[in-house]
Amino acid sequence: MGKKSASVSGHRGFEFKKERGQHILKNPLVVNSILEKAALKPTDIVLEIGPGTGNMTVKLLQLVKKVIAVEIDPRMTVELYRRVQFSPLKERLELIQADILKMELPYFDVCVANIPYQISSPLIFKLLAHRPFHRYSVLMLQREFAMRLIAQPGSELYCRLSVNAKALARVSHLMKVSRNSFRPPPKVDSSVVRIEPRNPPPPGNFLEWDGLLRICFQRKNKTLGGIMKQHAVLSLLNSNEKQLQMMQGLESAMELTPMMTDEEELSKKEEEEEDDDDDNETEELKGMKEKIMRLLEQNNFSKCRASKMSLDDFRRLLKTFNEAGLHFC
Numbered sequence: 001m002g003k004k005s006a007s008v009s010g011h012r013g014f015e016f017k018k019e020r021g022q023h024i025l026k027n028p029l030v031v032n033s034i035l036e037k038a039a040l041k042p043t044d045i046v047l048e049i050g051p052g053t054g055n056m057t058v059k060l061l062q063l064v065k066k067v068i069a070v071e072i073d074p075r076m077t078v079e080l081y082r083r084v085q086f087s088p089l090k091e092r093l094e095l096i097q098a099d100i101l102k103m104e105l106p107y108f109d110v111c112v113a114n115i116p117y118q119i120s121s122p123l124i125f126k127l128l129a130h131r132p133f134h135r136y137s138v139l140m141l142q143r144e145f146a147m148r149l150i151a152q153p154g155s156e157l158y159c160r161l162s163v164n165a166k167a168l169a170r171v172s173h174l175m176k177v178s179r180n181s182f183r184p185p186p187k188v189d190s191s192v193v194r195i196e197p198r199n200p201p202p203p204g205n206f207l208e209w210d211g212l213l214r215i216c217f218q219r220k221n222k223t224l225g226g227i228m229k230q231h232a233v234l235s236l237l238n239s240n241e242k243q244l245q246m247m248q249g250l251e252s253a254m255e256l257t258p259m260m261t262d263e264e265e266l267s268k269k270e271e272e273e274e275d276d277d278d279d280n281e282t283e284e285l286k287g288m289k290e291k292i293m294r295l296l297e298q299n300n301f302s303k304c305r306a307s308k309m310s311l312d313d314f315r316r317l318l319k320t321f322n323e324a325g326l327h328f329c
């Protein structure tokens, strides 16, 4: 049972839980409009996340071959099952009681969902990382979050999420939905967006890409020249560079020399540790700073600010660093 303040009395007497984002779409015109814009095919397998009491699910079942509905709240799954149990449409429904963030996603063609807003970000990236690719997702999101997803460079809402979304998907705004279309009404307005994964996905290591964006968007209006000379950034790039050089050295040593015994390896490590000199660190970071500033200057990045940089600018920035042997993870 949720806290009293976090629950609202609702459908058939049970309480809607705010912490589960339980805002039921009560306006059938909105449901119809979402489904029309979803342009589903009769052969589609649809993943619905958080079917709740099933207002959208019963309509989806009439349109497609199969609906896989994943709902965390057992009271909702019971309610949804009750609605379809005597209908032939029941055969098309696979109802799974689970936390969508903790389960392995099944195969699906399209995802259609009025999701709990608090899981928007991890859920979208989970959907985009899922293989095989789905055609697209049609999701109800908090309006401001939706606007961040589609924000363009220079807009106030442009952020790391906007760039990552553009890198991995084509996102379009489908419709606005007012808070009065839900029961209980949420405190924010909503928007429905269509998110189509880019297939093939962008090449490269996503963690490194995201690492670069995190740094650039720490202060999105500060110049890259200013951001990249921070101690934390210099140390990160420096230790990644050292690690990479060590691994490259190790690879060539393994190619050229016969395997050392464990004892030989241990004594070599001890010798190396004795040679280590902490005072070198500041000198190293100074060198790293000069290297980075030169790199930014030569490639016209020093005065750039993340808030105004396009997807292509960030791609070029990462390539510039990587070609100089510098990595963000």
Ligand SMILES: C[S@@+](CC[C@H](N)C(=O)[O-])C[C@H]1O[C@@H](n2cnc3c(N)ncnc32)[C@H](O)[C@@H]1O
Binding pocket: 020, 021, 022, 023, 024, 025, 026, 049, 050, 051, 052, 053, 054, 055, 056, 070, 071, 072, 073, 076, 098, 099, 100, 101, 113, 114, 115, 116, 119
């Ligand atoms: C905004 S309501 C939408 C209900 C219904 N689809 C509708 O439009 O009326 C979100 C639903 O997602 C469910 N939910 C919340 N967190 C979830 C999670 N992690 N995994 C699966 N379902 C979740 C809630 O219990 C709730 O039924």
